Amino acid sequence: VTPAEKAKAPPAKVPRDGPKLTGAKLASALDVTWGRPRGFLGWLASVDHKDIGRRYIVTALVFMGLAGLLAAAMRMQLSQPDNDLIGAARYNEIFTMHGTTMMFLFAVPVMQGMQIYLTPLMVGTRNMAFPRLTAFSYWMYLAGGCLLWVAFILNIGPDVGWFAYPPLSGPQYGIGKRPDIWAQMVTFTEIAALAVAVTLTATILKQRAPGMTLARMPLFVWATLVTSLMVIFSMPSVALASSFLLSDRLVGTHFYNPAESGDALLWQHLFWFFGHPEVYIIFLPATGFISEIVSTFCRRSVFAYPIVVMALVATGILAFGLWVHHMFATGLPRIGYSFYTAASMSVSIPTGLQIFCWIATMWQGRPRFEVPFLYVIAFLFTFVIGGLSGVIIAAVPLDLQLHDTYFIVAHFHYVLIGGAVFPLLGAITYWYPKFTGRMMSDALGKLAFWMVFLGFQLAFFPMHISGLLGMPRRVYTYPAGQGLELPNLLSSIGAMVVATAIFLFVVNMIVSLRSTRVAPPNPWAAPSLEWATSSPPPPYNFGHIPVADSRTPLWDCGETLPVVHGLRVNERELLLTSILAAGPESREPSAEPSWWPFVAAAATAVMFVSSIFSPWAVLFGAVPVTIALIAWFWPKSPFPPPEPVIS
Amino acid sequence: MSLTGFQTALGGDALESANFLTLFGVFLAVCAVMYLLVIGGLLGGLWRSRRSEEQLTVEAGRHHESSPHFQPVLIGWGAVILVGLFGLTVASFFTDRSNASVARHPDLTVKVTANQWWWDVQYPTHDSSKMIRTANEIHLPVGVPAEITLQSNDVIHSLWIPNLAGKQDLIPGRVTDIQLLPRKTGTYRGQCAEFCGVQHAHMALDVTVESKEDFERWVAAQQRVAFAPTTPLQVAGYRYVTTRECSACHNIAGTPASGSVAPDLTHFASRRSIAAGTLPMSTGNLYGWVADPQSQKPGNHMPTIGLSPDELRAVVAYLEVLK
Numbered sequence: 001v002t003p004a005e006k007a008k009a010p011p012a013k014v015p016r017d018g019p020k021l022t023g024a025k026l027a028s029a030l031d032v033t034w035g036r037p038r039g040f041l042g043w044l045a046s047v048d049h050k051d052i053g054r055r056y057i058v059t060a061l062v063f064m065g066l067a068g069l070l071a072a073a074m075r076m077q078l079s080q081p082d083n084d085l086i087g088a089a090r091y092n093e094i095f096t097m098h099g100t101t102m103m104f105l106f107a108v109p110v111m112q113g114m115q116i117y118l119t120p121l122m123v124g125t126r127n128m129a130f131p132r133l134t135a136f137s138y139w140m141y142l143a144g145g146c147l148l149w150v151a152f153i154l155n156i157g158p159d160v161g162w163f164a165y166p167p168l169s170g171p172q173y174g175i176g177k178r179p180d181i182w183a184q185m186v187t188f189t190e191i192a193a194l195a196v197a198v199t200l201t202a203t204i205l206k207q208r209a210p211g212m213t214l215a216r217m218p219l220f221v222w223a224t225l226v227t228s229l230m231v232i233f234s235m236p237s238v239a240l241a242s243s244f245l246l247s248d249r250l251v252g253t254h255f256y257n258p259a260e261s262g263d264a265l266l267w268q269h270l271f272w273f274f275g276h277p278e279v280y281i282i283f284l285p286a287t288g289f290i291s292e293i294v295s296t297f298c299r300r301s302v303f304a305y306p307i308v309v310m311a312l313v314a315t316g317i318l319a320f321g322l323w324v325h326h327m328f329a330t331g332l333p334r335i336g337y338s339f340y341t342a343a344s345m346s347v348s349i350p351t352g353l354q355i356f357c358w359i360a361t362m363w364q365g366r367p368r369f370e371v372p373f374l375y376v377i378a379f380l381f382t383f384v385i386g387g388l389s390g391v392i393i394a395a396v397p398l399d400l401q402l403h404d405t406y407f408i409v410a411h412f413h414y415v416l417i418g419g420a421v422f423p424l425l426g427a428i429t430y431w432y433p434k435f436t437g438r439m440m441s442d443a444l445g446k447l448a449f450w451m452v453f454l455g456f457q458l459a460f461f462p463m464h465i466s467g468l469l470g471m472p473r474r475v476y477t478y479p480a481g482q483g484l485e486l487p488n489l490l491s492s493i494g495a496m497v498v499a500t501a502i503f504l505f506v507v508n509m510i511v512s513l514r515s516t517r518v519a520p521p522n523p524w525a526a527p528s529l530e531w532a533t534s535s536p537p538p539p540y541n542f543g544h545i546p547v548a549d550s551r552t553p554l555w556d557c558g559e560t561l562p563v564v565h566g567l568r569v570n571e572r573e574l575l576l577t578s579i580l581a582a583g584p585e586s587r588e589p590s591a592e593p594s595w596w597p598f599v600a601a602a603a604t605a606v607m608f609v610s611s612i613f614s615p616w617a618v619l620f621g622a623v624p625v626t627i628a629l630i631a632w633f634w635p636k637s638p639f640p641p642p643e644p645v646i647s
Numbered sequence: 648m649s650l651t652g653f654q655t656a657l658g659g660d661a662l663e664s665a666n667f668l669t670l671f672g673v674f675l676a677v678c679a680v681m682y683l684l685v686i687g688g689l690l691g692g693l694w695r696s697r698r699s700e701e702q703l704t705v706e707a708g709r710h711h712e713s714s715p716h717f718q719p720v721l722i723g724w725g726a727v728i729l730v731g732l733f734g735l736t737v738a739s740f741f742t743d744r745s746n747a748s749v750a751r752h753p754d755l756t757v758k759v760t761a762n763q764w765w766w767d768v769q770y771p772t773h774d775s776s777k778m779i780r781t782a783n784e785i786h787l788p789v790g791v792p793a794e795i796t797l798q799s800n801d802v803i804h805s806l807w808i809p810n811l812a813g814k815q816d817l818i819p820g821r822v823t824d825i826q827l828l829p830r831k832t833g834t835y836r837g838q839c840a841e842f843c844g845v846q847h848a849h850m851a852l853d854v855t856v857e858s859k860e861d862f863e864r865w866v867a868a869q870q871r872v873a874f875a876p877t878t879p880l881q882v883a884g885y886r887y888v889t890t891r892e893c894s895a896c897h898n899i900a901g902t903p904a905s906g907s908v909a910p911d912l913t914h915f916a917s918r919r920s921i922a923a924g925t926l927p928m929s930t931g932n933l934y935g936w937v938a939d940p941q942s943q944k945p946g947n948h949m950p951t952i953g954l955s956p957d958e959l960r961a962v963v964a965y966l967e968v969l970k
Contacts, residue, residue: 329815397813
């Protein structure tokens with residue numbers, strides 16, 4: 001026996017899960033291996049995707065609450081003409097913060113939080129790929145959010161809109177450090193989003209349960225894969241844009257300065273090349289929620305699975321060909337606009353087909369009208385209006401009138417609240433038992449549902465009218481006598497109803513933590529793997545790695561789910577499978593808890609924030625970052641020898 | 648506060664805005680049909696599946712099966728979407744061509760330059776003594792194709808006169824243009840539509856579409872130099888305005904006031920509003936504005952000087968001369 005062969009042979013004494021090691025004995029062994037250290041430091045060091053996903057979701061909901069309060073303040077100001085409740089400067093800060101927080105700190109992170117929590121469970125693995133990177137991403141996101149909100153509270157927050165068009169955000173017109181704080185917040189969140197996208201992509205492609213071929217992946221996982229690839233392709237564009245802006249402001253470059261051969265429009269191209277896909281980065285995970293909820297509550301597989309998957313992929317690709325429809329008023333060549341009109345309209349083809357598939361699933365199944373399913377119905381009623389108004393504004397002659405008016409505000413709230421927040425509320429209700437081990441209150445859930453659904457229509461439908469009547473966006477007040485009083489008053493009343501409903505929803509989330517309705521592993525009798533483990537799941541997710549023989553494993557497996565054996569239990573180990581067919585390939589060690597990701601994020605945060613004040617901070621700030629990264633990646637022990645898989 | 652003209656995209660008072668109304672109607676009709684189809688399908692599905700005995704559910708052990716009827720319906724639905732979108736895209740394209748046709752023969756050129764937060768308006772002529780310069784107002788003769796060339800002195804703005812046409816951005820470093828073919832006389836309100844800083848909300852302008860004769864009368868009036876003050880109070884105001892702070896920024900043709908960074912005041916009192924549509928033109932509002940522009944339009948670039956009551960009366964009296 002040569003040393004090389006000896007290294008290949010599996011070590012004999014390593015304890016592994018299997019028929020001889022199962023049940024409570026296995027659970028206690030895995031608990032020791034996969035549990036996180038105790039106390040606050042242990043909490044900081046956690047690399048468990050469920051901890052990190054939960055943090056993302058809770059933090060994003062807090063930011064949603066804050067941005068929602070700002071929305072309520074804006075609606076108070078606009079409830080009557082020539083109101084002087086909020087002054088011009090403060091109002092501009094408020095709408096900037098509302099948009100920035102909702103887009104960068106709520107919508108994308110909450111979707112990624114759900115994805116981080118659910119993806120490893122749905123594909124049947126023990127943890128994410130690169131768990132420390134995931135932990136790092138959360139701290140970066142948190143730091144970016146804190147930077148923005150602390151600046152706002154200190155009255156040095158941004159006031160140039162969530163889109164920050166130069167020259168208004170440039171060195172000459174952007175006052176103080178306000179736009180720098182905005183741009184640096186973007187840097188934080190884009191790093192976080194990119195890190196999550198990379199880990200999700202790797203997890204989905206390499207860690208699926210044996211047998212879960214690409215054609216058997218849950219539709220939410222498909223949506224997650226498409227979204228993550230979109231993040232990877234779109235975020236570098238805004239990273240470039242905001243770096244140019246920062247260097248224009250801090251070191252006097254002229255990327256956006258027309259007086260020195262720069263170009264103000266360059267920003268808009270770069271920003272919307274990211275900004276438009278961003279909308280689908282928010283919307284596609286929501287379609288994943290819808291597919292899962294429809295399937296579970298209609299008691300059958302989603303109709304025409306391949307069409308739904310192709311629709312997701314097509315939307316993801318088309319999303320990169322539409323950005324110019326945000327720029328129809330900039331005076332680019334007219335014939336070129338026609339291409340973007342056609343491209344923008346064509347997005348409704350995959351979306352229309354997806355909607356058909358959901359409705360066809362309802363026709364053939366037997367819907368159960370639980371709260372998550374009610375949100376699906378609300379989604380269809382609302383989102384379709386937003387989609388159709390999107391078709392209207394894809395036409396150049398119509399958009400030139402409607403662009404930058406309240407019609408647009410109505411359109412994108414129908415798309416983002418109807419298309420993403422309603423599914424999210426449904427998804428939170430649906431997976432809450434998995435997250436917490438408790439069921440949410442039905443009565444409170446239904447009350448919040450009806451209030452948010454009806455209040456939303458009251459708040460946002462009149463904005464179509466006020467836009468058509470000539471009300472531009474981003475104005476802190478409007479003159480009397482233009483017919484704008486009634487639609488604005490209705491919007492304000494509706495907004496208060498929505499705010500109350502969201503408050504009730506959050507109250508439901510909090511009080512249900514102590515509910516007596518304890519959730520079994522699979523309270524909705526759902527088909528996918530996350531329901532195969534206890535609620536909430538143990539740190540290692542599954543005692544034995546499950547096998548997926550169909551798209552709906554829990555509906556098809558009979559009494560017991562088939563599993564594979566043979567992962568180490570005394571060390572963190574994952575099963576890697578092949579990309580297409582999910583055949584078992586190898587075992588892979590998984591990272592231990594570590595607080596170095598937190599330290600590295602803190603060091604990076606210090607570097608980024610100080611670089612707002614001096615470019616030298618990039619140089620000196622890099623030293624602690626480097627030290628933290630070295631400690632993070634310091635090899636702990638010799639790498640375990642590669643082993644073949646026991647099937 | 649100010650009703651100096653109505654502002655609505657549903658006006659249809661010029662070629663482009665009339666085209667907008669037609670096309671919007673077409674889109675609205677098609678979208679309404681699509682919406683009803685989706686909602687009809689949804690409600691039909693929920694209603695049927697509660698009644699029908701035969702279900703392809705997991706409880707029946709048939710959750711992977713599909714009824715054979717749905718495949719053709721799916722293809723049909725896809726075809727409906729395709730045909731609908733194709734029709735709308737073609738309609739949009741030809742409307743766009745129709746709008747662009749105005750551009751071929753403009754008979755009048757107006758030059759608008761945007762500033763934070765007001766509009767500088769010029770009517771260029773070959774004879775520079777006949778050039779008109781005004782601010783925050785545009786006069787157009789009805790039925791005459793006009794081209795407005797657009798520039799910005801600071802940040803990005805967007806000119807929007809909804810009754811007449813859609814928006815066009817004014818971008819520093821670029822020259823853009825918009826073509827108008829007004830069809831009805833009337834007074835309209837336009838507004839900046841691109842967020843441009845603290846007083847974006849108060850960057851409006853008055854648009855008057857009038858008969859050719861009225862327009863020429865207005866042109867002739869604008870080509871004159873400013874009226875001279877007559878009463879002693881007006882003369883005192885004239886002295887203040889032309890020798891003190893005001894003249895550093897404002898121009899009044901025919902007087903020593905020749906600043907160029909603020910609105911031209913030569914025929915200020917003939918306009919319908921003050922401070923880019925912030926206040927309707929009236930003696931009371933003039934007092935309020937001149938006394939304390941920062942409380943009327945906070946953050947705008949006209950400082951509150953702190954005039955004494957006598958100075959204020961004189962300045963307002965003189966400004967009202969500038970018809």
